[in-house]
Amino acid sequence: MEGAGRANDVQAELDSVDSELELIELQIAELLQKQAELTSRKNALLQQLEEACDAAPSSSSHSATAAPVMNKQEMQRYDGTDFPWYKELERHLKDTFHLSKFRPLQLRAMNLSMSSKDLFLVMPTGRGKSLCYQLPAVCSKGFTLVITPLVSLMEDQIMYLNSVNVPGVMLNASSSKEHSKTVMAGLTDVKAPFKLVYVTPEKIAKSKLLMSRLEKAYNANLLSRIAVDEVHCCSQWGHDFRPDYKLLGILKRQFPRVPLLGLTATATSSVLKDCEKILCVSKPVTLTASFNRTNLYYEVRIKDSNNNASISDIASLIDSRYKNQSGIVYVFSQKDAEFVASELQKRDILAYPYHATMDPVDKSRVHHKWASNKVKVVVATVAFGMGIDKPDVRFVIHHTISKSIENYYQESGRAGRDGHPADCIVYFGFSDIFRVSTMVVMENVGQQKLLKMVDYCQNVDRCRRSLMAVHFDEVWDDEGCNQMCDTCRHSEDHTSMDITQHAREVVQLLELAASMNEKLTPLKLVDAWMGRGPAKHRRLIQTTALSRLQAEAVIVQLLLQGYLREDFSFTPYTTHFYMKLGAKSPLLKNQNHKVSMKRRASVSDSVAVGSGQTKAKGGKRSVHRAGAGPVSKKVKEDLL
Numbered sequence: 001m002e003g004a005g006r007a008n009d010v011q012a013e014l015d016s017v018d019s020e021l022e023l024i025e026l027q028i029a030e031l032l033q034k035q036a037e038l039t040s041r042k043n044a045l046l047q048q049l050e051e052a053c054d055a056a057p058s059s060s061s062h063s064a065t066a067a068p069v070m071n072k073q074e075m076q077r078y079d080g081t082d083f084p085w086y087k088e089l090e091r092h093l094k095d096t097f098h099l100s101k102f103r104p105l106q107l108r109a110m111n112l113s114m115s116s117k118d119l120f121l122v123m124p125t126g127r128g129k130s131l132c133y134q135l136p137a138v139c140s141k142g143f144t145l146v147i148t149p150l151v152s153l154m155e156d157q158i159m160y161l162n163s164v165n166v167p168g169v170m171l172n173a174s175s176s177k178e179h180s181k182t183v184m185a186g187l188t189d190v191k192a193p194f195k196l197v198y199v200t201p202e203k204i205a206k207s208k209l210l211m212s213r214l215e216k217a218y219n220a221n222l223l224s225r226i227a228v229d230e231v232h233c234c235s236q237w238g239h240d241f242r243p244d245y246k247l248l249g250i251l252k253r254q255f256p257r258v259p260l261l262g263l264t265a266t267a268t269s270s271v272l273k274d275c276e277k278i279l280c281v282s283k284p285v286t287l288t289a290s291f292n293r294t295n296l297y298y299e300v301r302i303k304d305s306n307n308n309a310s311i312s313d314i315a316s317l318i319d320s321r322y323k324n325q326s327g328i329v330y331v332f333s334q335k336d337a338e339f340v341a342s343e344l345q346k347r348d349i350l351a352y353p354y355h356a357t358m359d360p361v362d363k364s365r366v367h368h369k370w371a372s373n374k375v376k377v378v379v380a381t382v383a384f385g386m387g388i389d390k391p392d393v394r395f396v397i398h399h400t401i402s403k404s405i406e407n408y409y410q411e412s413g414r415a416g417r418d419g420h421p422a423d424c425i426v427y428f429g430f431s432d433i434f435r436v437s438t439m440v441v442m443e444n445v446g447q448q449k450l451l452k453m454v455d456y457c458q459n460v461d462r463c464r465r466s467l468m469a470v471h472f473d474e475v476w477d478d479e480g481c482n483q484m485c486d487t488c489r490h491s492e493d494h495t496s497m498d499i500t501q502h503a504r505e506v507v508q509l510l511e512l513a514a515s516m517n518e519k520l521t522p523l524k525l526v527d528a529w530m531g532r533g534p535a536k537h538r539r540l541i542q543t544t545a546l547s548r549l550q551a552e553a554v555i556v557q558l559l560l561q562g563y564l565r566e567d568f569s570f571t572p573y574t575t576h577f578y579m580k581l582g583a584k585s586p587l588l589k590n591q592n593h594k595v596s597m598k599r600r601a602s603v604s605d606s607v608a609v610g611s612g613q614t615k616a617k618g619g620k621r622s623v624h625r626a627g628a629g630p631v632s633k634k635v636k637e638d639l640l
Ligand SMILES: Nc1ncnc2c1ncn2[C@H]1C[C@H](O)[C@@H](COP(=O)(O)OP(=O)(O)OP(=O)(O)O)O1
Pocket: 099, 100, 101, 102, 103, 106, 123, 124, 125, 126, 127, 128, 129, 130, 131, 265, 389
């Protein structure tokens, strides 16, 4: 009797906790709604502020704190060609650097820097930041001092400058005495034997001799400009803090008349504020290029457990939409690089593998053949990245998802550097989530970042650009996308599906497994739910009628929404992943609680759920047999 009374009490308390949790859910939903409204209001206000500033006269009496350093009209003046140095800039752009025109913001940055303004330039990787100090260096008296964190970056730059006959030298911890002596002497030589002098921040911090030579050069007006590459390294809030960068404030204190140019591909406004203080520059002009690559088309395709089907799909794309065009297929592992390349070869596609453990000679041979268009496709791990600067890459296909959206942006961003349209397609497979998890398990926020990538892939109703933009502190809305992603092209093509009952079944299954002291890997969970597990389970649980892809999509959704979570255990050889109940799973006990997911309406259940699947432009789907025959004679000859 007493036991029954106690059970009633517990049940009553549980009900009350349930309703409180439900209330919190509602409040969270309301807060999220409010956040969206406020963000949109904030953007509208920022727009109004910008317009008001534009309308104000340039010599306005705004207080220094309220007004931006320069208004839009003033800024646009620096895009002009009527500066005394313009002809020289243009001549060297063509004759020395062999480039036909400036890229967006380059001329503005150069004009500002040549006008002796201090400048922070935030531009995505590969957009041409270096030219913004290299070209002014060539057109100015004396030399430009460049602070770079890595010796390898310096070496690349010097190699490039030598190839275009621009004298550049570097000084770092491993420079020989003789070399250092020559460089030090050159710094005060009025004939300016070097136009660019690259040094590490440690050199500035530790070499008194260097500082005294720079002082002499400054007094002789030979130090024309200071460029601080990877300027975000100054700030502890940046992602790559370098203690020696903290000491670079000495440059502006010692050489106040020399314009400073800080360059970075990644810095929020608070990081830049911090850099401003550390470098002792007062109110620099900040130029920020949008990270939105408008010429890239983003698409997600669902990969089922049959790996060969996705390879056939990739082969079909390369054979039709990308016929004779250059591209990269990114894979997860070295083994995958070999496997996928050989499967593509079997399908008559000349594709070379590339990964970190290959012989360096083979690596550079593959790189060279690809760069010179003798081979169109490289199947590579992310080791194929640094220094890849081919302009005409028309497609980057990810055979496996990247470990974060930031990584995906970088990797896929190797497409379309020439500004012409190019495609970025990622194949999203359920089991890949857990393969990539093993790679990021030790990283600080690795799992969270991976789940954001999964969310990007699972999404069917939001512009893919807008999902990426959040990671760069930017707003790229659906209009800015211009139908250059699959969700914008199919904007009406999704419905909401109630998955509450499915969620309850999955939770019941995991509870049953836990009661039997069994751990379920994600794949076993799907198997068991589909009635493919051990017979003892099948008797006890409600199996699902969903297709495998649907079942996987529901489980991914439950993982993203926090009804499930990943758990892992380590052996000396591998990491095992298991599915566990997540923080929100108790909410399912409440009969009024609802869980839903969005899905593509037009995609047949047997093909994909939550997929961005679209047909290749040529209209063709996979035409090759899975596991097709041996490598063709033609490909064999080309491989030799
Ligand atoms: N105006 C231009 N026209 C054509 N190509 C250009 C132009 N300016 C630069 N480039 C090329 C030169 C390089 O091959 C490539 C990338 O330039 P680079 O200066 O290395 O980029 P970046 O400095 O922004 O990248 P990172 O962040 O990797 O240092 O772009």
